[in-house]
Amino acid sequence: MGKITIKNGKLQVPDSPVIPFIEGDGIGVDIWPATRRIVDAAVARCYGGKRKIEWKEVLAGEKAFRQTGNWLPEETLENFREYLVGIKGPLTTPIGGGIRSLNVALRQELDLYVCQRPTRYFQGVVTPLKRPQDVDMVIFRENTEDIYAGIEWQTGTPEAKKILDFLVNEMGVKKIRFPETSSFGIKPISKEGTERLVRAAIRYAIDHKLPSVTLVHKGNIMKFTEGSFKNWGYELAQREFGEQTFTWAEWERIKKAEGEEAANAAQTAAVEAGKVIVKDAIADAFLQWTLLKPREFSVIATPNLNGDYISDQLAAMVGGIGIAPGANINYMTGHAIFEATHGTAPIHAGKNKANPCSLLLSAVMMLQYMGWNEAGEAIVSAMESAFGEGKATYDLVRFMDGGTKLSTSEFADLLISRITTN
Ligand SMILES: NC(=O)C1=CN([C@@H]2O[C@H](COP(=O)(O)OP(=O)(O)OC[C@H]3O[C@@H](n4cnc5c(N)ncnc54)[C@H](OP(=O)(O)O)[C@@H]3O)[C@@H](O)[C@H]2O)C=CC1
Ligand SMILES: O=C(O)CCC(=O)C(=O)O
Numbered sequence: 190m191g192k193i194t195i196k197n198g199k200l201q202v203p204d205s206p207v208i209p210f211i212e213g214d215g216i217g218v219d220i221w222p223a224t225r226r227i228v229d230a231a232v233a234r235c236y237g238g239k240r241k242i243e244w245k246e247v248l249a250g251e252k253a254f255r256q257t258g259n260w261l262p263e264e265t266l267e268n269f270r271e272y273l274v275g276i277k278g279p280l281t282t283p284i285g286g287g288i289r290s291l292n293v294a295l296r297q298e299l300d301l302y303v304c305q306r307p308t309r310y311f312q313g314v315v316t317p318l319k320r321p322q323d324v325d326m327v328i329f330r331e332n333t334e335d336i337y338a339g340i341e342w343q344t345g346t347p348e349a350k351k352i353l354d355f356l357v358n359e360m361g362v363k364k365i366r367f368p369e370t371s372s373f374g375i376k377p378i379s380k381e382g383t384e385r386l387v388r389a390a391i392r393y394a395i396d397h398k399l400p401s402v403t404l405v406h407k408g409n410i411m412k413f414t415e416g417s418f419k420n421w422g423y424e425l426a427q428r429e430f431g432e433q434t435f436t437w438a439e440w441e442r443i444k445k446a447e448g449e450e451a452a453n454a455a456q457t458a459a460v461e462a463g464k465v466i467v468k469d470a471i472a473d474a475f476l477q478w479t480l481l482k483p484r485e486f487s488v489i490a491t492p493n494l495n496g497d498y499i500s501d502q503l504a505a506m507v508g509g510i511g512i513a514p515g516a517n518i519n520y521m522t523g524h525a526i527f528e529a530t531h532g533t534a535p536i537h538a539g540k541n542k543a544n545p546c547s548l549l550l551s552a553v554m555m556l557q558y559m560g561w562n563e564a565g566e567a568i569v570s571a572m573e574s575a576f577g578e579g580k581a582t583y584d585l586v587r588f589m590d591g592g593t594k595l596s597t598s599e600f601a602d603l604l605i606s607r608i609t610t611n
């Protein structure tokens with residue numbers, strides 16, 4: 190048994206690392222055991238007993254509250270801090286009141302500033318797109334700022350009144366349409382927060398030889414928050430990755446100085462030289478373009494709320510949030526918590542029917558992060574063969590003609606049998 194550590198920016202992974210996990214609320218009871226069994230089978234198969242994950246349960250959410258009276262015990266945070274790499278099932282967040290999101294709290298407490306969510310198509314899965322195979326994007330969603338900071342005041346409270354007085358009397362704000370009944374929220378977006386996210390996105394595109402990074406923002410309306418996100422992103426690309434990127438800001442500069450033809454020629458030369466094109470798109474237009482011309486987008490860097498919406502849309506484009514994985518990562522400290530894109534899906538909880546693939550593919554990302562690529566590949570090829578034969582859980586089979594609907598545990602059994610016989 191050992192701890193994953195980081196040395197000179199490189200992860201040091203022992204053969205039997207302790208990995209803390211949160212089972213999760215709702216469908217967590219269905220998808221976590223399935224994921225764990227499949228991961229253990231793949232690791233056993235690929236490393237013949239030399240490597241093994243020592244799972245350590247830590248509590249959060251409803252299970253934590255039932256057992257300890259605390260939704261997110263300090264001990265859980267300490268475990269994630271100490272063991273560096275962990276994984277979690279989904280956790281419930283009540284709407285309009287009650288506790289704030291535990292998912293967001295974990296990301297903020299551990300400063301996991303990148304929410305990384307890759308979206309790819311699996312042959313055999315039926316989707317709303319004619320050419321889902323054109324979808325191959327990785328979202329880099331900023332994970333610690335924006336309206337997710339939770340700075341908001343409920344209408345009717347003394348705090349909301351105080352904010353209103355401040356805005357109207359000290360800041361000269363005149364445009365609040367219904368001031369007396371308004372709730373208020375604050376959206377902080379910083380230069381450092383933007384830069385570390387965009388840096389990680391560009392580094393990923395360079396390392397994986399991907400063609401572009403698109404900064405997705407709503408900077409025409411939120412000029413100083415999302416508009417600055419775009420400007421800071423371009424400035425960082427030019428300052429830190431000038432040799433490896435070509436930005437649309439640079440294209441604009443050349444166009445102004447030398448005309449559009451020269452700007453286009455510079456961009457063509459950059460593409461031919463294998464540089465990453467750093468461009469931007471306004472979020473609403475971007476969402477329609479992802480459906481109409483997905484091949485134009487590769488790595489997406491975007492503030493928190495946009496990233497949340499984009500994640501579920503891109504997932505739907507390849508079959509649904511049941512197969513959309515994710516990771517929350519601090520690329521400087523190495524801390525990472527892998528988690529599905531979806532939530533607790535309460536109407537399906539405890540019925541042994543939910544799709545484990547989102548959490549499972551998050552576990553695959555974790556194995557890749559640890560350098561245990563063979564185990565990750567074994568899981569992905571078992572999934573590919575199951576989907577290729579039309580075998581899947583209800584969420585995917587409902588769109589297939591003649592597919593075979595499997596329960597969560599049957600699907601896990603199928604994957605394990607494929608992994609162990611391959
Ligand atoms: N990171 C996290 O822990 C997250 C937590 N949440 C929380 O989860 C709770 C429920 O949120 P909700 O908005 O309903 O979103 P969910 O993502 O939980 O579920 C929405 C729908 O997506 C489909 N779905 C989700 N997961 C799966 C799966 N594994 N297999 C098959 N289908 C799936 C189901 O659709 P269908 O019924 O059509 O089959 C489900 O009804 C909330 O408290 C929310 O705050 C939400 C997102 C992320
Ligand atoms: O924390 C939550 O309840 C929702 C989070 C969410 O939707 C996400 O991270 O994608």
Ligand SMILES: [Mg+2]
Nearest residue numbers: 497500501530
């Ligand atoms: Mg979401």
